[in-house]
Amino acid sequence: MLLIQQYRKPYYRLEQAAGRSSRKKKQALVRSALPARHGFLNHAFKPIAGTAHRELRNRQKVEGDFFQSLDHLAAFYQFTPLQPSAVVFPCNLNLAFEHAKKCMTTINSSVELKVMQDKGRTAIAAEKTFDTGDHLYYIPVKPLHLLLKDRKHKRTAKLLLSLFSMLYRRGVAPHTDNFLGCQYEMIFEWVLENAGDWEPDEQLKMVSDYYAQKWYGEKLFRQIRHPYHGEQFANRIDTYQPQYEWEQEILNLCKLFHALFSQYPDRSFLQQIPPIPEDECDNELIYPDCYLSFFWTDDDGMYESLMESVNNSLQECSRSLDPVSLQFFDNRQERETHDFYFEWRFLLLIDHLCYLLYEMP
Helix, strand or coil, X not given: CEECXXXXXXCCCCXXXXXXXXXXXXXXXCCCCCCCCCHHHHCCCCXXXXXXXXXXXXXXXXHHHHHHHHHHHHHHHCCCCCCCCCCCCCHHHHXXXXXXXXXXXXXXXXXXXXXXXXXXXXXXXXXXXXXXCCEEXXXXXXXXXXXXXXXXXXXXXXXXXXXXXXXXXXXXXXXCCHHHHHHHHXXXXXXXXXXXXXXXXXXXXXXXXXXXXXXXXXHHHHHHCCHHHHHCHHHHHHHCCCCCHHHHHHHHHXXXXXXXXXXXXXXXXXXXXXXXXXXXXXXXXXXXXHHEEEECCCCCCCHHHHHHHHHHHHHCCCEECCCEEEEECCCCCCCCCCCCHHHHHHHHHHHHHHHHHHCCC
16 A cells, blocks of 8 residues: 555364274275266256346336336446347346446446335446545645644644644544554564564654554544534634645645535544444454544654555555445436535545645745
8 A cells, every 4th residue: 555645363273182982993885886866856846036036026126126226227328138038037137237247347447336126116226336445545634733833833733723624524533542442452462572673773663653642642543533624724714824835735625625624524534434244253354444534643663564564464455445336227217416526625625735734844
């Protein structure tokens, strides 16, 4: 994973101890080959659309809804749908759906088709995912901590505090708990348990940096979580008077964030994150708090170990939980409704924010 600028249950097999067999082995009987019989000819199979599949019981309605939705999809993306009338239900649905997916790979490969049911109605949905790639959007909070301690930069600190409070409410995870909090704690325990692997000065610095990020980080996030600072964001933008170029860039960035939040007053980055499938293991997924989070700093003794631990943890995951948009074709659609402008703009502005924080004079 690129920074912007798991536990498995052991399986034991029980085996008989050597030399403890209570029975004597007998010689296997040798028999002549018997004529083969087709056992399935004597067995009556149940229909595929039986009681085991509740969603397929009402054949006529399921077929009608599905092929009507397929017509809407084909008309929108301009391809010829398959109508396998000679194939029995529900195989006809499967053939038509596989043909539609094959057509979509050439028309728009970023769209994945799904068959979904809601309140007894069947429809095809086009699913589009906002790919966050392999980037880690980690926002350093130590610069804000240093500004709050300096009386000369009190107004700048208050403005950034309001911005951080808004980012927290729009989906950025705190580093004091969640994924990064566990990583910090794991590294700290590792340093204590393996003291001989470190030089005394190096180990002392890592321990000191751990306590600093934990103590000051938790204290800082009590302020960030307070709703008052988020409510004062617009007012602090209006009254802020920059003194030099870096402060002017901070003000400009805050205005861009405020414009985005005004355009999407109820939107957060987590709003379009899909639910976790029941058949998927939790430790196989990269959750949003793994790649979108505050963190302490990149200039302490724990940073290199932190990034190594993060990358090792995420490399074991199969996929990332990114924002997803669904467009249903139960009715005719005039235009594409997938909208990831907020997510795209949000991460772009965070990228620039991190750059300015690293360049803080």
